[in-house]
Amino acid sequence: MLLGLLVICGVSVFLFLDGESRDFSRKTGITVWDDLTEFQYAGGTYATVGDFLRGEGIVLAPGDSVFPSEESALASGSRIAITRSRSYTLRVDGETLSLETQARTVAEALAAAHVTLDEDDIVEPARETSLAENSRVAITRVVVSEESVDKPIPYAKKTNEDDALSWRKTVVTQKGENGIERSTYRVSRHDGKEVNRKLLARERVKEPVTEVVTQGTYVKVGKSHSGAASWYAHTGTLAAANPWLPMGSYVRVTNTGNGKSVIVKINDRGPFAPGRIIDLDKVAFEKIASLGSGVVHVKMEEITN
Incomplete structure (x- = not known):
C-alpha cells in the first residue's frame, strides 16, 4: 500500500511516499489511484504507463493489476488505476484455504471465490468489512430445522382374579400397548454440530392401552x-x-x-x-x-x- 502526501511550494511539487520525499515538479497532469488512495503527479516525461511506474518506483506485486495496461501510451491528464492483490485465509466447509484476491471487502472476496452463502450462515468478520492483507475469514454453516422425537408411554397392567380358572392359568384378555408422546424441537446446528435445541410443542399422539390379565385362583x-x-x-x-x-x-x-x-x-x-x-x-x-x-x-x- 502506498501512502502519500502532496505538498505544493510555489512551482515545486513534493510527494511524501512511504516515508520519503519525492520531487515531481517536472511532471503535470497524471493521476494515480493505488487501491483507494489518490496520488496527483504534476507532469509526464514517460512514454508508457509501464515506464511511468518503473520510473517512479511504483512496484506491482504478483496478482496486482493496472489500468490502462503497462504498454499503453502515457499522455498529460492520464489516469492510472492500480488494484492490489491481498492474501487471506478462508475457513469453510471443513477446509482452510489460502487465497489471493483483488476484492476490497469480505463479501466481494467470497463472491470471487464462488462461495455460496445462506442467509443464516455466520461470516466472520462481517461481510461488509474491508479485507486487509493476511485477513482470516471464517464461515460457519448454520442449519435450523424442526425435529420430532417420539417417546413411548408405558402401558399400565391390571389383573383380575377368576376362582373358576386354575391357579396355573393366566389369560391376557386385553393386550397392552404403549402410547406415544411426541416432542417437537427447533434445532440449530453450526457446521453440523448441534448448538441449541428449543422445545416447540409436546403432545400425546397415541394413548396407552391398559393390559388386562385374568389370573386363575382355583386350587x-x-x-x-x-x-x-x-x-x-x-x-x-x-x-x-x-x-x-x-x-x-x-x-x-x-x-x-x-x-x-x-x-x-x-x-x-x-x-x-x-x-x-x-x-x-x-x-x-x-x-x-x-x-x-x-x-x-x-x-x-x-x-x-
Whole structure:
C-alpha cells in the first residue's frame, strides 16, 4: 500500500511516499489511484504507463493489476488505476484455504471465490468489512430445522382374579400397548454440530392401552400335612425342599400363625431335622413370615391341579 502526501511550494511539487520525499515538479497532469488512495503527479516525461511506474518506483506485486495496461501510451491528464492483490485465509466447509484476491471487502472476496452463502450462515468478520492483507475469514454453516422425537408411554397392567380358572392359568384378555408422546424441537446446528435445541410443542399422539390379565385362583388340594417350615438360600425362586414329595410337584404352604400362604415347587430334598416337613427358599419364606422367625408352624397341602 502506498501512502502519500502532496505538498505544493510555489512551482515545486513534493510527494511524501512511504516515508520519503519525492520531487515531481517536472511532471503535470497524471493521476494515480493505488487501491483507494489518490496520488496527483504534476507532469509526464514517460512514454508508457509501464515506464511511468518503473520510473517512479511504483512496484506491482504478483496478482496486482493496472489500468490502462503497462504498454499503453502515457499522455498529460492520464489516469492510472492500480488494484492490489491481498492474501487471506478462508475457513469453510471443513477446509482452510489460502487465497489471493483483488476484492476490497469480505463479501466481494467470497463472491470471487464462488462461495455460496445462506442467509443464516455466520461470516466472520462481517461481510461488509474491508479485507486487509493476511485477513482470516471464517464461515460457519448454520442449519435450523424442526425435529420430532417420539417417546413411548408405558402401558399400565391390571389383573383380575377368576376362582373358576386354575391357579396355573393366566389369560391376557386385553393386550397392552404403549402410547406415544411426541416432542417437537427447533434445532440449530453450526457446521453440523448441534448448538441449541428449543422445545416447540409436546403432545400425546397415541394413548396407552391398559393390559388386562385374568389370573386363575382355583386350587385343588389333596393330602394335607402339618409341621415346621424353615428357610434357606437356594434358587431365589418360589421353591422348596421336601423329603418325600415328587420333584416338580406343587404344595400350598400356610403359616398357621397368621394365615399367610404361598404356593411353591418342590425342587430339592430336605429338611431332615425332626418335626420339619419343608425347607422354603428364602424368597418363598418371606411371603409368610419374617426371616428372623427362623422356623414357623405350617400346613402343607399337596396341589393336584
